[in-house]
Amino acid sequence: MVKGKQIVFRGAAVILGMYFLVLGIVKAKPLLAPLATAILLAMLMIPVARKMESWKINRVVTSLLNVFFLFLISLGFAALIGMQIQNFVADWDKAEEKIMPKIEQLKDYIFEKTPLKKEQLSLKPGDTKVGEHAIDFANGIYNFTGNYLITLIYTFFLLNYRQKFKNFFIRLFKDEDKDEVEKTLQQTSGVTQKYLVGKFLLMIFLAVLYAIGMGVTGVNNFIVISLLAALLSIIPYIGNIIAFFIAIGLGYLSGGDTTALIGIIVTFGVAQFIESYLLEPYVVGDNVNLDPLITILAVIVGSLLWGIIGMIIAVPILGMVNVVFKHVQALKPYHYLLSNNADENKDG
Template sequence: MGLPFQKTNQMITKKKLLFYITALIVATYFLFLGLTKAKGFFAPLLTAVILSLVVLPLSQLMEKKMKRSLAAILNSLLLFLISIGLLALVSYQIRSFAEDWPAIQETMTPKIEQAKEFALEHSPLDKEDIKEAKNDSSGTSSSTSERIKAFMSGLSSFLANYLLTFVYLFFLLNYRDVFKDFLLRIFPDEKRNTVKNIINKSAKVAPQYLLGKLILMGLLAILYSIGLGISGVNNFILVSVIASVLTLIPYIGNIIGFVMAVAFGFLSSGDTTVLIGIALTFTITQFVESYVLQPYIVGEKVDVHPFFIIISVILGNMVWGIIGMILAIPVIGIITVVLLNISELKPFGILLSKRKFSE
């Protein structure tokens, strides 16, 4: 009698496990689907939360000499002006590229023809294939009016979310005690010390990480300027600053920076020596960043294993695009801190962490 009963229990346990796994997969799918659909609401709000944590130490220092509301307004304006400066740098570089586009086309046309001849000689392609590909790409372009409508719609959405971020930032800084008190009161009294500890540790993740990244970006801008200046890249200082800022987007930012340097260097001049100089500059700088600057400057600011950093960046891109990739690391860092400080969830925190835990 005992054996059939044991088999029955095992079957029930397996069915429960299968049910929980299925429920977890379905819940995860709908979570990310919901986040994707609600990007317009959650993206600026989460950005404001991260930015409020970044300027919180400065805000607390300013509050010793002025009212909290005034300090919140000044910090919001400070970040707004910094963001305007970065956008102005990018827009200036785009305008410069647009002005140089006729010269770039004239320089690159012979090289494109050479590439076509090489492809025809060393691949199964023939001229008809290249013509068909060109016709297909030109046929898929939308009309000018549709592109203008799409651009205006995207621009209005961006401006609305952009301004909302700083509105949220002001309220988060000015009324942060209300939110903190709410979090403390929804948990039992015996858990309050644990919750307070989690809040304090989580609040330090974003500013420590971004402060380290700012120092790192400054050093990278110097290294890029030296290398790109020697290589002969036009507007090399501006290109270097933008390329260093793009490192806020993990992994992908370096590729975008390299492509931008190639566009303003090699495409403008058509000189192969410039292309070699750009490639050497980015290769050497990335080596110095990965093995010298990153460990000592950013170091242990975010306790997340590189494998899960890559996964979080990919998921961030799938959900919210570029802003999702930028927010991915501080968010996964905060999640790891929370998991490590809750005993029931600590195994998941250990999984995400890059620290080695003793038995």
């Protein structure tokens, strides 16, 4: 009886602790999300910083240059996508004439085949509040800009003081464990670097493949679709699905014909085949070494906790955690659970 009570109390304590932990992570998003992103960016730029420091350049200067380089890359992507979106908006009147009949057809089909009624989805006059939407949009831009700048600032300090942080982690452990701790830190950083660099190269390849396939088949707005689809590929599995529906919306519904629809379907099918079986195994490889199911769960949990940024950083962060599990004896069962041990899993 006493043992049963202990199990109940411990189980309740674990559930309660997990609840407050998750709640704390969600509430701390304004602090933790930029910091986690900055950690990944700093790890990505460490090889570049080391190379520059080997040229006898001061560490403060190299850190500033690396942050400036990241700023230029992000600014270039934003400008390129912004120009393409501007062109799309300029042609919106023509696109709207072609989109609305197709949307009405889709709505009629839904009302005919499902229990939904038009009255349930119709908006009453005055329901749309333009002023509130404008304020929300302005707040969103303000928050994004603030998080973007603070992320770059965090990245600078993490690069500049990386040796101090490394020494701090090493000093947390006994002298006989310091070599293992240093090895773990190096592998953790290496996993992140290889994954992010591989994903970046993969996005470039996919953008070119999408642009060629959709451009040849006459898909409207194929440049902006290709860029958005390539950027979304950083979200494993789910990003490609979102990109496909964006391509349907921007490329087919906005004025395309059946040829454009077929071009989108074929382009994405071929691109996903090349990505999954040719590019990803060689460009990204098994650097993160996570089970596919665990990867999908990580993306979903990241989305629930921190939204889009959570979906993007969930996989590399879990990959880093998995490296730590690998080097801690008591946590090795969790490493086995998270890892993609294909050969070992065949026994069951």
